[in-house]
Amino acid sequence: MPRPAAITRDEIRATVLAMLAEAGDPEPPSGARFRKVVSVRKLRARLGxxxxxxxxxxxxxxxxxxxRAGLADVAIPELPDEIATHMRALWHAAVAVQLDDVMRLxxxxxxQAEAAAAASHEADLRTEMLRVxxxxxxxxxxxRDTELATLRADCRSLTERTDGFRTAAAERQGxxxxxxxxxxxxxxxxAREFAAVHTRYEGLSRQLLQETGHQRHALQTEREQLTRQIADAQERAAALEAxxxxxxxDLAAERDARLRAAAEGAALITLVAEQRALxxxxxxxxxxxxxxxHRTPGIASPPPAASRRRRPK
Known part of the structure; x- marks a missing residue:
């Protein structure tokens, strides 16, 4: 939808003057008459x-x-013109100041109305937010009430448990x-047993020292005997080594003789084997x-001396 064109201030002024002229007032209207003839609703309806x-x-x-233009034409009767002029100027100034105050107000x-509307809207929003x-x-x-009820129940149970713990603590304390x-x-x-053990330990310690002395003397004597026995054993060992x-x-000489006998026996065995073969x-x-x-008696056998060979000795 196209946006309507902006209305200028001259158009508004011309429309207002036309509406005042149509009202048929011979003189410039007063403030009440002006507001009666011209209003924002009528002016907007006239402009469209x-x-x-x-x-x-x-x-x-x-x-x-x-x-203000209508007030400029008001004449004050029975006053000199100079005074009337001054009074009129003073009156116009007062009216202008009052109109300026009215406009400012x-x-x-x-x-303030816009601020109040904005504040009201903001208050509504805040109210809605506060409601939410x-x-x-x-x-x-x-x-929180539900949690509080739960916590109270837990507190009661914990109190009961605390009482039980206190009773148990009293028993544990006893x-x-x-x-x-x-x-x-x-x-x-x-402490008494330790004192008795300490006394017994001292007695046993003295007894142990005495027995240790006796054993040391016996060991010294036995050591001397063992030293002499070791010396004798060393002498016997030296004799045995010799x-x-x-x-x-002797064993080496016997072994050599046995080896020579074995060699001679082997030679004899070889000789006997040769003689047997012969x-x-x-x-x-x-x-x-x-x-x-027997088949040819004419042939004589060789003499035994020729067929036999001399055996070697």
Whole structure:
């Protein structure tokens, strides 16, 4: 939708003067007559548009001009012209000051009305916010009441538990006192036992020192005996080592003789084996020669001396 064009101040002034002329007043109107003939609603209806605030301000200015112009034509009778002129000037000045005050008061009233409307709107918003906050606070208060009831129940249960704990603490205190008394008695008994043990320890210590002295003397004597026995054993060991060396020498000589005997035995065994082989060969030849002698008697057998070989010694 297009925005209507702004109405100028001249158009407003011309419209107001036309409305006053249509009213048919022969002289300039007074303030009451002006407000009766011309109003913001009538002026806006005549113009067809316009901001009520702007129209109200322009109408106030035009009213002041028209009423002031009408007062300029008022004549004061039965006064000299000079005095009347001064009185008229004074009257106009007073009226102008009063009109200025009225305009200022109207502007202040309008500003105060706007401020009051804004304050009222803000108060409404604050009231709504306070209502919302009040509802939230009421819900929180209900929650707090519920929590308080729960905490009271917990407090009662904790109080009961505290009483039980106090009773148990009193019992534990009695047990602690009894335990402390028993501990004191045990400490005294322990001190007495420790004194007895200390006395016994001193006696045992002296006895141990005496026995240690006797054992040290016995060990010294036994050590001397062992030293002499060790010396004798060393002498016997030296003699045994000499005997062992001599026996080892005899054993080595016997071993050499046995090795020589074994070598001679091996040589004899070899010689005997050769002689046996030779005898076996001779016997084989002799057996072969005997059958041929029976078949051919003309052939003489060789003499025994020729067939036999001399055995080596």
């Amino acid at each position: 548009a316009g901001d009520p605030t702007t129209l109200s301000r322009a109408l106030n200015d035009i009213e002041a001009e028209v009423v 109207r502007a202040d009233a309008a500003q 906050e009040l509802a939230a606070l009421r819900s929180q208060l209900d929650m 047990q602690l006192e009894a335990a402390q008394l028993a501990l004191t008695n045990m400490k005294e008994a322990h 005997l062992r060396d001599r026996l080892l020498g 005898l076996a060969a001779i016997d084989g030849r002799a057996r072969t020669a005997r059958p041929s002698h």
